[in-house]
Amino acid sequence: MTSEFVYAQPVKIFFGAGKFARLGAVLEELGIERAVLCCGRHFAPEAEMLMAADGRIRAVFSRVEQNPQLSGIEETVRLCREQQAQAVIGIGGGSSLDTAKCAAAVAPNPGEALDYYEGRRALDAGSRLTILAVPTTAGTGSEVTQVSVVSHGKEKKTINNPAFMPSAAIVDPELTLGVPPRTTMNTGLDAMAHALEGYWSKNHQPIPDLMAVEAVRLILENLERAFRNGGDLEARSRLSYAALLGGLSFALPKTAASHACSYPLSEDYHLPHGEACAFTLDSLVRINADGRLEELCRRVGLAGTEELAERIRALKELGGLRSRLSELGEVDLPKLCRDCAAHPLMQNNPVPLDEEKLREMFEALR
Ligand code: NAD
Numbered sequence: 001m002t003s004e005f006v007y008a009q010p011v012k013i014f015f016g017a018g019k020f021a022r023l024g025a026v027l028e029e030l031g032i033e034r035a036v037l038c039c040g041r042h043f044a045p046e047a048e049m050l051m052a053a054d055g056r057i058r059a060v061f062s063r064v065e066q067n068p069q070l071s072g073i074e075e076t077v078r079l080c081r082e083q084q085a086q087a088v089i090g091i092g093g094g095s096s097l098d099t100a101k102c103a104a105a106v107a108p109n110p111g112e113a114l115d116y117y118e119g120r121r122a123l124d125a126g127s128r129l130t131i132l133a134v135p136t137t138a139g140t141g142s143e144v145t146q147v148s149v150v151s152h153g154k155e156k157k158t159i160n161n162p163a164f165m166p167s168a169a170i171v172d173p174e175l176t177l178g179v180p181p182r183t184t185m186n187t188g189l190d191a192m193a194h195a196l197e198g199y200w201s202k203n204h205q206p207i208p209d210l211m212a213v214e215a216v217r218l219i220l221e222n223l224e225r226a227f228r229n230g231g232d233l234e235a236r237s238r239l240s241y242a243a244l245l246g247g248l249s250f251a252l253p254k255t256a257a258s259h260a261c262s263y264p265l266s267e268d269y270h271l272p273h274g275e276a277c278a279f280t281l282d283s284l285v286r287i288n289a290d291g292r293l294e295e296l297c298r299r300v301g302l303a304g305t306e307e308l309a310e311r312i313r314a315l316k317e318l319g320g321l322r323s324r325l326s327e328l329g330e331v332d333l334p335k336l337c338r339d340c341a342a343h344p345l346m347q348n349n350p351v352p353l354d355e356e357k358l359r360e361m362f363e364a365l366r
Contacts, residue, residue: 005205009248011133011144012168017237020134020172027056027087030130030167035087036079038100040064042178043091043136058083061099066272068095070152073113076103080129087130090166091175093187094140094273097133097166098148104129105148105163117152117159125162133166136175138226138239139187139274141194141247143169149273156267158345160254173233173240181227185319186274188223188239191215191246192312193277197256198249199296200288201348205253212249217300218242220311227319257353258284260343264336269328275321278312283361285309288351325366333362 014026027035037060039047044062051057059079064072076099080088085107090100105128106113115121133143142148146165149158179187195215198208218238225235262276271279285293289305297304302311316323325331337358340346346353353361 005207007205007207007252009144009251011166013144013171013244014168015171015241015244017172017174017233019170020175023050023089023134023170024054026132026168026170027054030087030132032056032087032130034058034083034085035089035132036061036076036083036085036103037089037091038064038076038103039091039096040093043096047091057089058085064092064096064099066093066095067149067151067156067266068099070113070117070150072099073102073106073150076100077107077113080104080107085129087132089132089134091134091136093135093137094142094149097135097140097142098150100133101131101142101148101164101166102150102159104131105161114152117150117157123161123163125165128163131164131166133169134175135169135171135240135243137179137183137187138173138176138236138243139190141191141243141250143171144244144247145251154267156263171240171244173237176236176240177231177233179230181230182319182321183272184227184230185223185315185321186272186278187243188219188226188274189278189281189312189315189319189321190274191239191243192219192223193258193274193281194246194250194255195219195242196281196285197258197348198246198253200293200350201250201253201256202350203253203348208249208251208253211245213296213299215242215245215249216296218245220300220302223315224318254348255345257288257340257346257349260345260349261340261358263343264339265328268336268339269331271322271328278316278321279323279365280361282309282312282316283365284349285312287353287361288349290350323365325362333359336362
């Protein structure tokens with residue numbers, strides 16, 4: 001065990017099937033009288049109904065896209081300012097939560113989201129709207145992190161700032177019942193990547209480590225089940241809990257090589273985030289295999305790291321996720337390796353991976 005660490009987790013979490021019905025009570029507890037709701041198209045009809053039923057929800061932005069664009073954040077900021085909102089409620093996958101988090105951090109301050117994105121202005125955790133995060137996928141863990149991933153044109157940037165930390169999260173597995181099978185697999189493997197990367201990050205810590213082990217166990221036991229039967233509330237509940245634990249596993253230690261590689265894979269080859277993380281995850285289980293990872297495998301009932309890598313590969317195959325370079329179209333391998341190696345998260349990987357080592361890894365995935 002590490003002899004010294006600093007652990008903090010500031011988000012109040014309301015977890016359980018049906019908990020979303022308590023949205024009004026949570027707004028009351030937070031003292032919110034004027035809020036803007038931000039979501040993706042799948043939730044747009046419900047969002048309109050919520051606004052009609054609760055006068056505290058003053059406006060809805062329901063056009064969040066996957067890999068959310070800065071333009072959606074600007075629009076949510078505009079609504080917040082127009083309505084003098086005290087809070088932003090993000091309901092959806094990571095894209096909606098990240099849009100809500102950014103908008104809340106920018107809205108009460110001078111300037112536009114682009115000024116903060118480009119670093120001309122600095123975010124301030126002491127000056128932001130309240131953030132209430134309600135995930136409808138079991139994947140990103142964004143409801144418990146101070147990370148927001150934003151795209152501007154083709155560029156996709158991770159911004160890590162205390163101003164993005166939600167005040168509260170409602171994690172209701174019933175909201176995930178309608179997630180299509182392929183997105184279930186993508187997001188479930190994203191949660192697996194969070195847990196494994198938090199665990200093997202150079203900055204790993206004892207408390208997140210415990211959560212990582214439990215997240216990996218729950219995902220291995222329930223992801224195939226939820227993929228095959230999306231209406232299985234028990235499997236969905238366990239995955240929502242696992243995704244929450246996954247978020248807590250990496251919130252402080254940060255992620256590593258699989259996330260570093262996911263950025264060029266999303267930007268240049270348009271893989272959804274979870275699929276992009278999963279692309280290299282089984283390879284990295286083999287590369288990062290050490291005594292600690294063997295220990296995790298034993299604790300989740302596996303014989304060892306080889307079995308873990310094989311289970312991840314099989315889940316990708318079951319979900320129809322791309323896992324070979326030949327499935328990505330024309331690949332510029334030197335650029336891919338250069339961009340992966342240069343990503344700051346690569347520094348957290350326990351095994352140093354330079355362009356040459358990454359080339360070896362990707363060559364094996366041709
Ligand atoms: P997503 O939010 O992009 O959603 C994927 C698709 O599923 C969308 O079309 C969405 O409308 C739909 N959807 C969501 N919930 C649904 C439901 N219940 N029923 C039917 N359809 C539903 O996907 P995601 O994987 O949750 O989030 C990915 C984004 O989050 C990426 O931008 C990624 O970089 C970011 N991310 C952020 C963090 C963080 O800590 N902030 C961590 C990991 C990933």
